[in-house]
Amino acid sequence: MDSNTNIPPVAKEYNGKDRNAFLFGWNPQAEIWNGRLAMIGFLAYLLWDLAGYSVLRDVLHLMTY
Structure with missing residues (x-):
């Protein structure tokens, strides 16, 4: 890493916030x-x-009837 650069190691602020x-x-x-x-x-x-509760699976299951 070049020690002559003025770039901070972490950008902590954006527009002062x-x-x-x-x-x-x-x-x-x-x-x-x-x-x-x-x-x-x-x-x-x-x-x-x-955990066994799937909204997508339940909707697809209901569409098959």
Whole structure:
């Protein structure tokens, strides 16, 4: 790593605001939180499906009758 560069090792801020801060409205932080919550929801559905409760399987089963 070159010690002569002025690039910080970690980008902590975007437009002067913390990237992990929960800010209400349309901003880059909202997209980060949207992605995080989507990942949590997807994982929750996968665990729910592994437990034997599947909305998709139930809907497809009902469509076959």
